[in-house]
Amino acid sequence: MAEEAAAADLISGGRLQLGISRGSPETALNGYEAFGYVPGEGSTDADDARTKTEIFRAAIAGAGVAPANPQMTGTTGLLPVEPRSPGLPDRIWWGSGTRKTAQWTAEQGMNLMSSTLLTEDTGVPFDELQAEQLQIFRDAWKEAGWEREPRVSVSRSILPIIDDETRHYFGLRAQADAKDQVGYLDGGLARFGRSYIGEPDVIAEELATDAAVRDADTVLVTVPNQLGVDFNARILESIVRDIKPALG
Template sequence: MHMTKIGFLSFGHWRDVPGSRVRSARESLVQAIDLALAAEEVGVDGAYFRVHHFAPQQAAPFPLLSAIAARTSRIEIGTGVIDMRYENPLYMAEEAAATDLISGGRLQLGVSRGSPETALAGYRSFGYVPESDDENGADLARDHTSVFRRAIAGEPMANANPQMTGAVGSLAITPQSDTLSERIWWGAGTRATAEWTAEQGMNLMSSTLLTEDTGVPFDQLQAEQIDRFRTTWREMGWEREPRVSVSRSIIPIIDDESRHYFGVRAQVEGQDQVGHLDGGLARFGRSYIGEPEQLVAELAADQAVREADTVLVTVPNQLGVDFNARLLAAVRDVFTEVDATPAAV
């Protein structure tokens, strides 16, 4: 029987406003660690974090992931996603390998070009200027990713200094983590990008929006994206089996508090939305809000959820650790029932 891995995906928001239980950067970071511990205790499989710059959200993932790795023993830790336009690939390779070694090989690293951002071409302020006429930095992100992946695979990245080493040669980044290269995911927003991801030998991470629209429901379009990824993967002849994750907003109504915050939203967020993003049409997936029995039926009918091996559940982190720990325990129970439900023919 197919068993879906369940992870949470936190945007790491903080804001000092009425109703927020996360009012500072410190509270956001400390609560992220506590939520990962609670998630591991209730049987959730992964703790993933969004990365944003110039915004009141988590921006530096490796200190946070390392802290979680040191406090947990089983749960996967990851990102969804790191915007590679902002990254020094070699420094990131050192940080990623160190974090993976601390975790014992539990790092699942999602990378991509990133989403629309608060800053205007903020990566330029970090010192990274595209060489080509690349308005959104997509080529820059792919170039940085290529260097990063070569570095974590152990390729030489610098010439040795014979005065220090006694030899002429080249040097790889240290430390190295042997299997980290197999646990890099690309956040793909289109079917074509999913095919490119498979060509590169990376796992596929697909979120709650696709930056294209063909008029079919979101789950069907995303299922086609996954199918194209896996078809291309087979054509490339890669030896290992790839992993595929999809993100979903899932809120089981299990008590008065969840009903208070989300009961009304269930009436208005149960449908896909189509809008404009980055100059083109984009389709946004629906939210799943309702009683657990209702969610089992709806998620069992979601074609992309059926095709993925991992579902990342976006959590309302500003409602605090206790609320989200209860939410995740309920989601885990829902997916136990989803996995036991026969697929529709």
């Protein structure tokens, strides 16, 4: 993974923004164990994810990660992964689902990526809880003393109704999906953020009042990828043309 990430970054001229995470809750019961990722005694899948992330980040930073074979190299010591892209370590994002993991992300020096789901709930609207998560991240970043400015992204489901086809697919969902949802996930309460569905000018007004969107420097848009490239291109064009300018 470190080799492929560095190669992709070099090929793209340093444009890779790589998001990594423990992973979202899945329909399989401990599905990662089917592929040999079995946490040790007293350890969890989250612990394993953080350990592997530490190894990966050391590898892309140029640290030695595997012992040299003296018969092949004539040397001893640890070998680094090649190739290496020097700016890549500053463009790693951690997908955080709680305020606690946001703090951990800042302490590690990674950028923060927060989705449309938080695996906790305090009773406040999703955007306010997520804005609190972002502030905890920034406070922890400052306390850690990192020199560079971090990047922070939030994800939103944005579906402008721009023609009969988009109205056919999303019109009936607009009212039902306009509110947060709360449910049990991973053994506890989780809060799912609302979707933004409607006329572009209405969506722009609603996003302008979204506390986390206001606080983030990057918004990732989730799209209905199963509807195909051409359909989603129209959706994204409308977001860029009709919604983004209103948000500044």
